[in-house]
Amino acid sequence: MDIKLQQVSYAYSKGTPFEKYALFNVDLTIPHGTYQAIIGHTGSGKSTILQHFNGLLKPSEGQVHIGERVIVAGKKAKELKPVRQKVGIVFQFPEHQLFEETVLKDIMFGPMNFGVSEQVAEARARELIKLVGLPEDILNKSPFDLSGGQMRRVAIAGVLAMDPEVIVLDEPTAGLDPRGQKEIMDMFYNLHKERGLTTILVTHSMEDAARYADQIAIMHEGRCVLNGTPHEIFSDSDTLEKYRLELPHIVRFQRKIEQLMKKPLSKICLTEEELAAEVAHALREGRDAK
Numbered sequence: 056m057d058i059k060l061q062q063v064s065y066a067y068s069k070g071t072p073f074e075k076y077a078l079f080n081v082d083l084t085i086p087h088g089t090y091q092a093i094i095g096h097t098g099s100g101k102s103t104i105l106q107h108f109n110g111l112l113k114p115s116e117g118q119v120h121i122g123e124r125v126i127v128a129g130k131k132a133k134e135l136k137p138v139r140q141k142v143g144i145v146f147q148f149p150e151h152q153l154f155e156e157t158v159l160k161d162i163m164f165g166p167m168n169f170g171v172s173e174q175v176a177e178a179r180a181r182e183l184i185k186l187v188g189l190p191e192d193i194l195n196k197s198p199f200d201l202s203g204g205q206m207r208r209v210a211i212a213g214v215l216a217m218d219p220e221v222i223v224l225d226e227p228t229a230g231l232d233p234r235g236q237k238e239i240m241d242m243f244y245n246l247h248k249e250r251g252l253t254t255i256l257v258t259h260s261m262e263d264a265a266r267y268a269d270q271i272a273i274m275h276e277g278r279c280v281l282n283g284t285p286h287e288i289f290s291d292s293d294t295l296e297k298y299r300l301e302l303p304h305i306v307r308f309q310r311k312i313e314q315l316m317k318k319p320l321s322k323i324c325l326t327e328e329e330l331a332a333e334v335a336h337a338l339r340e341g342r343d344a345k
């Protein structure tokens with residue numbers, strides 16, 4: 056299921072004295088199965104664009120294509136129900152939306168609300184609780200007796216229980232410790248790889264964008280100013296500087312090595328393995344030239 060934004064503009068409080076445009080003519084295509092990161096400074100329009108991916112917001116102008124469906128201004132909420140099922144959003148602090156008496160009921164709530172049988176919903180909950188790294192016996196506990204990290208995982212299982220084709224992540228690891236952050240990000244990456252789940256990550260973290268994404272879009276003052284592979288994006292230092300975006304740690308480290316070696320490596324490296332291989336190659340070349 057491809058997602059395509061065509062000339063999307065969005066105004067909050069449109070037609071009132073408080074009208075405020077937050078998106079301007081955004082064009083963005085996310086092909087099925089892509090891991091797309093969206094980065095940008097505070098106020099650049101990331102949360103606003105995110106809510107267009109499942110019809111929570113409808114464009115003021117332009118069109119949003121979600122698979123076969125087209126969302127335009129004035130589309131009725133009822134028509135958007137199938138889209139909401141296919142596109143799951145993990146909001147920041149999703150644990151704030153837990154409300155059932157037990158973890159099991161909470162995970163089953165979404166799918167049952169969309170007509171999935173109790174038996175299938177329970178089977179999904181039992182599978183997903185393991186996938187998010189929690190023991191099965193936690194299903195009988197109250198979500199409110201869990202730690203913050205455990206609650207986050209339960210909430211994520213609840214979104215996955217809808218069996219979405221696309222998952223949208225809004226800074227999904229905010230407030231977790233570094234280990235928990237990595238575990239959750241790796242879990243989403245594995246889901247993307249193993250199940251071909253289209254994944255859209257909205258983040259401030261250049262590290263996560265560099266490490267996980269196939270494509271990175273840069274938002275700036277409501278416009279999508281660049282979209283490309285991590286190698287393309289992080290090679291374009293002029294654009295990054297123009298929008299005051301930092302390079303990921305690994306690229307900054309590469310720049311230091313290049314200064315010491317007094318020559319650039321042949322490409323931007325986004326993993327330690329890539330960097331080690333490039334440095335070894337450059338050293339070999341240097342030796343051969345002598």
Ligand SMILES: Nc1ncnc2c1ncn2[C@@H]1O[C@H](COP(=O)(O)OP(=O)(O)OP(=O)(O)O)[C@@H](O)[C@H]1O
Binds near residue numbers: 095101102103
């Ligand atoms: N409910 C609203 N009413 C009016 N203006 C809004 C509303 N929500 C956001 N905005 C404005 O729209 C613009 C884009 O906001 P948005 O929240 O999409 O940015 P963001 O990139 O997600 O920021 P952050 O990284 O801080 O979450 C900002 O200027 C913001 O003030």
